[in-house]
Amino acid sequence: MTAPLAGLRWGLGPGWLLRLKRCRRSAPWDLGIRSSASGKELLGLFSLNNDILLQSCRNYQAVLCTELTKPLIIRNLPSPSLQPHEVRVGVRYCGVNFADILACKGLYQTKHCLPFTPGMEFSGMVMETGANVSTVQEMLWPIPEGVSYEEAAALPVSYGTAILALDHRARTQPGETVLVTAAAGATGLAAIDVAANVLKAKVIAAAGSDYKCNLALQKGAAHSVNYTQGSLKEGVKKLTDNRGVNVVLDAVGGDIFKEALHSLAWEGRIVVVGFAGGAIPSVPANLLLLKNVSALGVFWGRYREEDFPVFSSSLSSALWYCQERRIQPHVGAVFKLEEVNEAFSRVTQRKSTGKVVISMK
Numbered sequence: 001m002t003a004p005l006a007g008l009r010w011g012l013g014p015g016w017l018l019r020l021k022r023c024r025r026s027a028p029w030d031l032g033i034r035s036s037a038s039g040k041e042l043l044g045l046f047s048l049n050n051d052i053l054l055q056s057c058r059n060y061q062a063v064l065c066t067e068l069t070k071p072l073i074i075r076n077l078p079s080p081s082l083q084p085h086e087v088r089v090g091v092r093y094c095g096v097n098f099a100d101i102l103a104c105k106g107l108y109q110t111k112h113c114l115p116f117t118p119g120m121e122f123s124g125m126v127m128e129t130g131a132n133v134s135t136v137q138e139m140l141w142p143i144p145e146g147v148s149y150e151e152a153a154a155l156p157v158s159y160g161t162a163i164l165a166l167d168h169r170a171r172t173q174p175g176e177t178v179l180v181t182a183a184a185g186a187t188g189l190a191a192i193d194v195a196a197n198v199l200k201a202k203v204i205a206a207a208g209s210d211y212k213c214n215l216a217l218q219k220g221a222a223h224s225v226n227y228t229q230g231s232l233k234e235g236v237k238k239l240t241d242n243r244g245v246n247v248v249l250d251a252v253g254g255d256i257f258k259e260a261l262h263s264l265a266w267e268g269r270i271v272v273v274g275f276a277g278g279a280i281p282s283v284p285a286n287l288l289l290l291k292n293v294s295a296l297g298v299f300w301g302r303y304r305e306e307d308f309p310v311f312s313s314s315l316s317s318a319l320w321y322c323q324e325r326r327i328q329p330h331v332g333a334v335f336k337l338e339e340v341n342e343a344f345s346r347v348t349q350r351k352s353t354g355k356v357v358i359s360m361k
């Protein structure tokens with residue numbers, strides 16, 4: 001698909017995707033785009049690293065991790081000149097992800113060279129496009145009418161992962177029962193939303209406090225288990241009349257994963273999404289055999305390289321469901337850029353619910 005070039009700016013129609021033909025390694029932006037009523041390009045969504053906090057053509061404020069495990073600092077940096085294949089973005093909101101925090105501790109699977117700007121997703125507006133940005137395809141996702149910047153920044157990682165895990169990997173069917181652990185977290189609430197409201201499954205939410213359990217119930221779960229108050233396995237047994245659940249989405253790992261594995265019904269599927277609790281469990285293979293169950297993994301970001309259509313479709317679906325109001329991302333807290341360390345602490349202290357976002361306003 002091609003688009004007309006108009007100087008340094010594009011007139012993009014809704015639904016068009018902009019491809020950066022040769023992304024520089026130092027600034028690989030993946031952006032989403034939409035047209036506003038005024039004809040400006042508004043965009044949002046996903047970036048793997050760095051250089052995304054561009055606010056003006058001369059300078060931009062960047063959050064920098066200069067030393068692992070130390071507080072982040074904010075610097076005013078001169079904007080680099082735009083390369084022919086690049087796009088300059090005015091960022092409106094960034095989503096904070098568990099992976100950002102791991103990256104700043106040097107614990108994420110992808111290692112960054114210091115200093116770096118953490119961040120994986122954002123929404124914003126195209127300020128300027130390079131001369132060689134000539135095709136409209138693949139790398140940018142339009143934010144549809146009716147989806148706010150705040151919502152757009154909260155969608156990509158959590159909803160992309162939830163859709164991929166529950167639909168593409170676990171093939172969740174209407175009427176099946178889905179157990180979601182860390183249910184009030186960003187991935188957890190997204191999974192509840194997708195399972196209950198898109199896939200029409202019945203959700204059991206498992207979380208670490210009554211407050212979080214109640215939130216999960218408000219967001220579409222049919223039942224909840226507070227796993228700090230007793231055994232998850234026993235709680236699920238009671239709620240399912242000993243049958244167990246068809247699908248588990250687990251983002252905690254450790255003993256919670258093991259209890260969730262034991263909670264599967266015949267031909268159940270457990271999807272490993274993360275290890276927020278810190279411990280990576282091992283899978284007793286006999287359990288897979290006994291009940292004919294499957295253990296699956298999901299690394300959403302990897303789909304971008306291995307199977308782009310599936311990756312892209314998870315994002316486009318999230319945006320579309322949101323526009324249709326079939327899903328509604330829960331933004332639990334909004335911080336200013338200068339409060340980025342507080343935003344990170346909110347997540348690490350297990351106090352966040354849904355997505356924490358940073359506002360650039």
Ligand SMILES: NC(=O)c1ccc[n+]([C@@H]2O[C@H](COP(=O)([O-])OP(=O)(O)OC[C@H]3O[C@@H](n4cnc5c(N)ncnc54)[C@H](OP(=O)(O)O)[C@@H]3O)[C@@H](O)[C@H]2O)c1
Nearest residue numbers: 098182185186187207208251273274275276277298299300
């Ligand atoms: N595979 C992928 O592609 C993918 C995509 C997104 C996220 N993830 C991973 O999924 C996990 C959850 O991500 P998220 O964005 O949903 O995070 P989040 O919003 O911060 O939620 C994490 C939840 O995990 C629970 N938890 C249990 N033990 C914890 C501990 N020791 N420290 C902190 N939290 C703990 C907490 O809920 P309770 O208090 O209710 O237990 C917390 O709310 C992370 O490991 C993340 O890296 C993976």
